[in-house]
Amino acid sequence: xxxxxxxxxxxxxxxxxxxxxxxxxxxxxxxxxxxxxxxxxxxxxxxxxxxxxxxxxxxxxxxxxxxxxxxxxxxxxxxxxxxxxxxxxxxxxxxxxxxxxxxxxxxxxxxxxxxxxxxxxxxxxxxxxxxxxxxxxxxxxxxxxxxxxxxxxxxxxxxxxxxxxxxxxxxxxxxxxxxxxxxxxxxxxxxxxxxxxxxxxxxxxxxxxxxxxxxxxxxxxxxxxxxxxxxxxxxxxxxxxxxxxxxxxxxxxxxxxxxxxxxxxxxxxxxxxxxxxxxxxxxxxxxxxxxxxxxxxxxxxxxxxxxxxxxxxxxxxxxxxxxxxxxxxxxxxxxxxxxxxxxxxxxxxxxxxxxxxxxxxxxxxxxxxxxxxxxxxxxxxxxxxxxxxxxxxxxxxxxxxxxxxxxxxxxxxxxxxxxxxxxxxxxxxxxxxxxxxxxxxxxxxxxxxxxxxxxxxxxxxxxxxxxxxxxxxxxxxxxxxxxxxxxxxxxxx
Numbered sequence: 001x002x003x004x005x006x007x008x009x010x011x012x013x014x015x016x017x018x019x020x021x022x023x024x025x026x027x028x029x030x031x032x033x034x035x036x037x038x039x040x041x042x043x044x045x046x047x048x049x050x051x052x053x054x055x056x057x058x059x060x061x062x063x064x065x066x067x068x069x070x071x072x073x074x075x076x077x078x079x080x081x082x083x084x085x086x087x088x089x090x091x092x093x094x095x096x097x098x099x100x101x102x103x104x105x106x107x108x109x110x111x112x113x114x115x116x117x118x119x120x121x122x123x124x125x126x127x128x129x130x131x132x133x134x135x136x137x138x139x140x141x142x143x144x145x146x147x148x149x150x151x152x153x154x155x156x157x158x159x160x161x162x163x164x165x166x167x168x169x170x171x172x173x174x175x176x177x178x179x180x181x182x183x184x185x186x187x188x189x190x191x192x193x194x195x196x197x198x199x200x201x202x203x204x205x206x207x208x209x210x211x212x213x214x215x216x217x218x219x220x221x222x223x224x225x226x227x228x229x230x231x232x233x234x235x236x237x238x239x240x241x242x243x244x245x246x247x248x249x250x251x252x253x254x255x256x257x258x259x260x261x262x263x264x265x266x267x268x269x270x271x272x273x274x275x276x277x278x279x280x281x282x283x284x285x286x287x288x289x290x291x292x293x294x295x296x297x298x299x300x301x302x303x304x305x306x307x308x309x310x311x312x313x314x315x316x317x318x319x320x321x322x323x324x325x326x327x328x329x330x331x332x333x334x335x336x337x338x339x340x341x342x343x344x345x346x347x348x349x350x351x352x353x354x355x356x357x358x359x360x361x362x363x364x365x366x367x368x369x370x371x372x373x374x375x376x377x378x379x380x381x382x383x384x385x386x387x388x389x390x391x392x393x394x395x396x397x398x399x400x401x402x403x404x405x406x407x408x409x410x411x412x413x414x415x416x417x418x419x420x421x422x423x424x425x426x427x428x429x430x431x432x433x434x435x436x437x438x439x440x441x442x443x444x445x446x447x448x449x450x451x452x453x454x455x456x457x458x459x460x461x462x463x464x465x466x467x468x469x470x471x472x473x474x475x476x477x478x479x480x481x482x483x484x485x486x487x488x489x490x491x492x493x
Contacts, residue, residue, distance in 0.1 A: 142326015215242025274386020
């Protein structure tokens, strides 16, 4: 390739990554922060549980609707424009929520926050794939993995401390200084890293995408509300509309020259494997983060704050491991990490099926930490390996697919776990009578959690089998341009 075809591109890599990852951390932290505060808000504004739950359900719903069209956004707007829009939206939503006089304004603020998060997360992945050389991507994706895994895990702990010591508004007010700093650093350092092609916008695809992913996530999020469960009219109608729209969306994308979400990325086997691990990993993460606090509070009679603190060690372990695993991926490839990871994950999840009201708390924390180690060894290497296999023009679509399925996996995991746990509770109460009401409630919850962990453990077996088929990706060469990436930060990334 001659010199004329080579394009030298210089980026301030470290400041760019810091600004993007700080914004992503705040967004994902906010996704799980409100769970602990819901009882306080229900009492303050006299809300029902199903109404209050919209504070978290609405957040996930907005993210799920915007994520699928993120590839289109990345091709229409510059990196700088998308970053600025995302952080500005998040600041506006945070201010609205923090000063909300009632539930409606708080919910509106949360939805605006969610829009900012949904725009920013694909930008992070696409930027890493563009400005980081393939030989160093594992290290950078290790930092992304730290944000993706640690931030949601810290949410309940941070919010528990704030609610216990301050007022719920501080969950929003405390974010503003960090968001302003992040916006300033980003404006000073972020430049466009992608190619703006402005493909034709297909309105029908956007409509089908909104109905498909919005309907499925809304339906799944409604499973645990009310008495109807999976048979509730809202659940049935939402899921039916979502699934039908999804089928038509997929068919349309496969026949378009410039699809909104290019599903041809699944032709690359390691990308497909990486996506499978994303689904299994987030099914496991969200099911466990739902089950353990409920079990510790309902069956072991621990306080919400104590239960939240007991979830913290796993998050700290992930924070330590993610950068180390990223560097190891760059040196050794995915197999030496993924295979031990899926074995540890599957073993930890099967051991969770044996916990009961007699299980010491330290053993539950230890199993949670082991599970986190398994996910850390599996998720980031498989994801990076999968994205590495895609050609440059499919990078926006690959990140859109993975981020969308991450949200769907979270919703599916929570719905399945709630359903199985509730069914187990009802079966226990049907076959056990005569004990005190408090004892029956604790024992039935323990039985329901046991059944739910059996389902979660069974799902990890799919990952255990798939792990042995992972191979290191052959990174495609860009036939059009040869980018020579240089780091202007002077830190030698």
